[in-house]
Amino acid sequence: MPEKFDVIVVGAGPAGTACALTCARAGLDVLLIERGEYPGSKNVMGGVLYRKQMEDLIPEFWKEAPLERPVIEQRFWVMDKESVASFGYKGLEWGVEPYNNFTVLRAKFDQWFAGKAVEAGALLINETVVTECLVENGKVIGVRTDRPNGEVLADVVVLADGVNSLLSKQLGFHKEFRPDEVALTVMEVINLSKDKINERFNLEDNQGCTIEIFGDSTKGNLGTAFLYTNKDSLNIGVGTTLSSMIKAKLKPYELLDYLKNHPMVKPLLAGGESAEYLAHLIPEGGYHSVPRVAGNGVVVVGDAAQLVNAIHREGSNMAMHSGLLAGESIIEAKNRGNFSESTLNIYRDKLHDSFIIKDLEKYKDAAHTFESYPQYFKEYLPMMNQAMSTFFTVDGTPKREKQKQIIKSVTAEKGRLRVLQDIYRAWKAVK
Amino acid sequence: MHIVVCVKQVPDTKIIKINPKTNTLDRRSAPAILNPYDAHAVQEAVKIREKTGGTISVLSMGPPQATAVIKKSIEIGADRGYLITDRAFAGADTLATSYALSKALERIGKELPVDIVICGKHAIDGDTGQVGPGIARRLDIPPITNVIEVVEVNQQEQTVLMKRKLANGYELIQTEIPCLMTVEKEINEIEYSPMPNMIKAARYEPIIWAVSDLENVDRTQLGLKGSPTIVGKMFTPPRPEGGKKLEGTTDEQVNQLMDILLENKDLFTLQSSN
Numbered sequence: 001m002p003e004k005f006d007v008i009v010v011g012a013g014p015a016g017t018a019c020a021l022t023c024a025r026a027g028l029d030v031l032l033i034e035r036g037e038y039p040g041s042k043n044v045m046g047g048v049l050y051r052k053q054m055e056d057l058i059p060e061f062w063k064e065a066p067l068e069r070p071v072i073e074q075r076f077w078v079m080d081k082e083s084v085a086s087f088g089y090k091g092l093e094w095g096v097e098p099y100n101n102f103t104v105l106r107a108k109f110d111q112w113f114a115g116k117a118v119e120a121g122a123l124l125i126n127e128t129v130v131t132e133c134l135v136e137n138g139k140v141i142g143v144r145t146d147r148p149n150g151e152v153l154a155d156v157v158v159l160a161d162g163v164n165s166l167l168s169k170q171l172g173f174h175k176e177f178r179p180d181e182v183a184l185t186v187m188e189v190i191n192l193s194k195d196k197i198n199e200r201f202n203l204e205d206n207q208g209c210t211i212e213i214f215g216d217s218t219k220g221n222l223g224t225a226f227l228y229t230n231k232d233s234l235n236i237g238v239g240t241t242l243s244s245m246i247k248a249k250l251k252p253y254e255l256l257d258y259l260k261n262h263p264m265v266k267p268l269l270a271g272g273e274s275a276e277y278l279a280h281l282i283p284e285g286g287y288h289s290v291p292r293v294a295g296n297g298v299v300v301v302g303d304a305a306q307l308v309n310a311i312h313r314e315g316s317n318m319a320m321h322s323g324l325l326a327g328e329s330i331i332e333a334k335n336r337g338n339f340s341e342s343t344l345n346i347y348r349d350k351l352h353d354s355f356i357i358k359d360l361e362k363y364k365d366a367a368h369t370f371e372s373y374p375q376y377f378k379e380y381l382p383m384m385n386q387a388m389s390t391f392f393t394v395d396g397t398p399k400r401e402k403q404k405q406i407i408k409s410v411t412a413e414k415g416r417l418r419v420l421q422d423i424y425r426a427w428k429a430v431k
Numbered sequence: 432m433h434i435v436v437c438v439k440q441v442p443d444t445k446i447i448k449i450n451p452k453t454n455t456l457d458r459r460s461a462p463a464i465l466n467p468y469d470a471h472a473v474q475e476a477v478k479i480r481e482k483t484g485g486t487i488s489v490l491s492m493g494p495p496q497a498t499a500v501i502k503k504s505i506e507i508g509a510d511r512g513y514l515i516t517d518r519a520f521a522g523a524d525t526l527a528t529s530y531a532l533s534k535a536l537e538r539i540g541k542e543l544p545v546d547i548v549i550c551g552k553h554a555i556d557g558d559t560g561q562v563g564p565g566i567a568r569r570l571d572i573p574p575i576t577n578v579i580e581v582v583e584v585n586q587q588e589q590t591v592l593m594k595r596k597l598a599n600g601y602e603l604i605q606t607e608i609p610c611l612m613t614v615e616k617e618i619n620e621i622e623y624s625p626m627p628n629m630i631k632a633a634r635y636e637p638i639i640w641a642v643s644d645l646e647n648v649d650r651t652q653l654g655l656k657g658s659p660t661i662v663g664k665m666f667t668p669p670r671p672e673g674g675k676k677l678e679g680t681t682d683e684q685v686n687q688l689m690d691i692l693l694e695n696k697d698l699f700t701l702q703s704s705n
Contacts, residue, residue: 003630031630123633128626148625 004153005031007330008143009122009160010130010167012039012114015302015319015326016160018057021113022327024120028334031152032114032122033145035129040110044280046187047228047235048210049104050317057324058116066112068103068230069208070095073201077264079215080385084264088211095207103208103228103235105189133157133167133298139340140171140297155339156330157298160323163281165304173291173300179242180371181285183223183310186252187237188260190272194232200268201229212313213238215381217259221248222371224313225259227268233275234268236260239282241371252279284310287364293351294344299326307356311363311430318356325350362430369429376426383410432485432586434476434547435539437532437566438469438504440497441556454665456556465500467616468551470507474619475581476549477508483584485546486510488539492520492531498637505632506624513539517641522655525557529565530652534645536570547584547591548611552577560613567611575604575612584608 007023009016012034020032036042048071054061062070072095075088094100118124134142134151142153159167163182168174194205201209208229217225223240238252238259245252259265283289283306290307293300301307302319309318329347333339351357370376387406391399411419440463447461476487489504489512491497501512515535523531536545548570550563560576567574579601580594595602596615624632642648651657675691677684692698 003627031633123630125629125633128629145626147623147629150626152626152630 002142002149002151002153004142005029005123006154006334007031007156007158008033008152008154009158010143011035011160011162011302011304012117012124012126013043013110013160013162013302013319014113014316015304015307015323016158017110017114017117018320018323019158019160019301019327019330020122020323021057021117021120022324023330024117024122026327026331026334027121028331030117030122031154032117032124033128033130033143034114034124034126036126038111038126039114039124040107043106043110044185044187044278045106045316046185046226046237046313047103047105047230048101048313048316049109050101050314051099053317053320053324055098057320062097062099062102064112066104066108068105069203069206070099071101071103071208071210072203073207073209075209075211077211077213077215077217078381078384079213079217079262079264080382081216082263083385083389085385085388090209103210103230105230105233105235130161130167132170133159135171138296140295155297156333156344158323158326158330159298159300159304160302160319161304163283163303163306165300168291168300168304171295171298173293173295177242177285179246180244180367181241181283181289181306183239183241183282183284184245184252184279185237185239185282186256186277186279187226187235188256188274188278189230189276190234190236190269191232191275192234192269192272196271197229197232197234203229213259213265215377215385216262218244218255218377219248219250219258220374220378220381221245221250222367222374222377226313227265234272236265236269237278241284241367242281243371282310282315283308284367286310286367287357287360288368290357290360294329294341294348296341296344297339299329299344299347301326305351307360309359309363311366312359314359321354321356322351325354366429369425373422373425375422380422432480432483432546432584433543434479434485434487434549435536435545436469436472436476436487436489436504436509437548437550437562438473438489438491438500439466439551439554440464440491440493440500441466441554444555449667451667454667463496463499465503466551466554466556468553468555468614469500470503470551470621471616471618472549472551472614473504473507473509474621475614476547477622478619479547479581479584480508483586486543488513488543490515490532490535490539492516492523492528492535495639498639501637502632502635505635506628507621508624508628512635512637513640514637515640515642515645519642519650519653522658523653524658524660525559525561525565526659527653527655527657529562529569530657531645532562533566533569534648535640536566537647538640538645544609546608548572548609550611550613552613552615563611563613570609570611573606573610575606575610578612578614579618581612581618 006028007030009020009032020030024030073090078085129146130143133140140157211227213225218240221240221244225238228235301322307318308315326347333343442458442461443464448457450457487509489509492515553560564574577596578593579596582592589608592605677687
């Protein structure tokens with residue numbers, strides 16, 4: 001007879017661990033199953049951890065968590081072949097408690113975070129793949145793993161099995177992805193001495209910088225690139241939607257190579273040693289791609305529920321918060337002694353009342369708009385660099401004359417009406 | 432049947448880095464794992480228990496985090512595990528280690544008499560292979576090293592029949608219980624642990640003993656004090672030099688290789704070995 005738990009959480013990433021931690025703290029019997037050698041061994045993100053949602057789970061976590069650097073500067077680059085238009089914000093208030101966000105290396109961070117769930121009483125099992133949910137009379141009653149005697153039972157199964165959630169697909173919650181619903185991101189961790197990082201990015205030891213790069217970093221395709229500073233390494237990566245990759249016949253590693261050798265980026269990486277190469281799908285379908293998140297005896301959290309805000313590169317925080325909300329809902333279901341879909345829909349409602357679904361709804365048409373109208377990434381971004389170059393080049397032309405030139409160059413081909421339409425459409429997509 | 436398996440936590444030497452200045456292992460550069468030979472030792476105990484029934488205990492000496500290898504052993508199928516951990520054990524060489532482990536084995540034996548002790552052939556971080564025989568000597572039981580097969584455990588006769596690996600074959604040895612064996616990797620394949628074992632291991636809290644929990648211990652034989660080994664010099668073996676890289680298409684490379692082999696006929700003449 002298989003053992004029975006209150007809760008089985010599948011996947012020890014930010015969402016699963018947050019849920020396991022929340023339930024274990026309430027005294028529930030939690031089994032957390034991870035397929036990797038240890039939590040974090042298979043997890044990938046650019047590397048920014050947001051303070052708020054983490055703090056909700058572990059107050060003052062920065063005092064003990066394995067973090068890289070607090071981010072005190074966020075830069076945004078619009079890059080063309082031989083130029084960058086840069087803006088950003090640097091503030092020392094982000095470098096002191098309670099901080100704003102941090103760079104992290106997931107292999108270290110996730111391991112530590114899962115350790116917190118274990119301390120709270122959750123049982124963590126690594127190197128174990130959940131192959132399917134056990135369903136009886138329309139209710140999920142447990143999971144089957146790939147191990148001998150691999151069945152385990154539970155009142156609630158939490159699917160935190162990541163972007164390509166095979167388990168929720170099996171349950172019929174998800175359809176197969178369309179290529180425009182996911183981005184493929186490839187990244188490298190490049191070892192570089194602390195001194196060099198501080199010098200090149202104008203930082204002190206305990207200060208970090210993030211750069212989001214648009215434009216030529218994706219060769220004009222819908223997507224972004226990033227460069228983040230760790231203690232003594234850099235995370236550099238680039239991702240575009242699968243659909244644009246297919247359309248442009250781009251290979252992801254070629255894109256990363258192109259980025260690393262871009263004249264605006266190369267000097268920052270010089271002398272660095274490649275330490276890790278990672279690739280991952282990112283759910284970027286947003287609001288329209290969020291599947292059913294609760295069923296009889298089952299809830300879906302984090303990437304598995306496609307909770308990523310691609311515009312603001314937020315994902316891990318949404319994952320954690322969804323895990324927390326799912327945990328709270330499971331505790332409530334336990335109190336009621338009822339794990340039906342209607343009870344577990346408490347979680348769905350909490351999700352809709354939170355910033356997660358509200359933010360996803362705000363941008364629900366953004367990615368679609370930018371994908372359907374490629375002129376934003378292909379034409380307007382390079383135009384911006386051209387405009388800056390024209391405006392700041394001192395050649396004796398009066399500034400007012402330059403403004404006219406710029407506007408003329410933007411509207412020349414398209415006509416003013418088209419440009420106004422484009423601006424209105426973009427504004428509508430993100431308003 | 433009570434089988435005790437001695438296990439050690441070691442850095443994964445497949446990926447460990449060597450500090451080029453001191454020539455010592457940079458232990459932080461590699462994750463700590465269950466010594467691979469010891470994993471086979473635990474697996475063999477599980478195989479024996481399938482036939483004889485009984486209990487498998489694992490024993491380790493190390494820092495508190497070495498409980499991880501005890502949990503790993505429970506995953507493979509051990510019933511319970513003991514960790515002896517104490518500052519007094521620190522800095523032990525193979526002599527002091529086998530003394531400390533034998534004292535722990537004495538205490539384990541008082542609770543449930545020990546029939547067979549199994550150790551890995553050696554630990555991958557030290558490669559000495561001395562601790563197993565050192566324990567056997569102190570417990571006054573026969574040590575059988577380099578075991579590649581346990582042929583039979585006869586509980587009625589209280590004997591074990593096993594094969595020992597030799598340079599050019601194997602040796603069949605029968606010995607009386609209690610005995611100690613050290614095992615080679617080829618003795619078995621590590622099985623994929625069943626789910627109930629995984630849950631048991633996740634939940635398991637190893638029994639932890641300090642020096643004061645052991646009886647009749649001569650403290651001068653423990654740790655650094657009890658370790659007469661002196662490391663004279665450490666060096667990284669020089670990388671092999673020379674050699675020739677063959678270039679070109681596969682066919683060209685094969686042809687070049689054939690030419691070289693045919694020119695150096697002495698490569699094929701039998702040389703006396705051993």
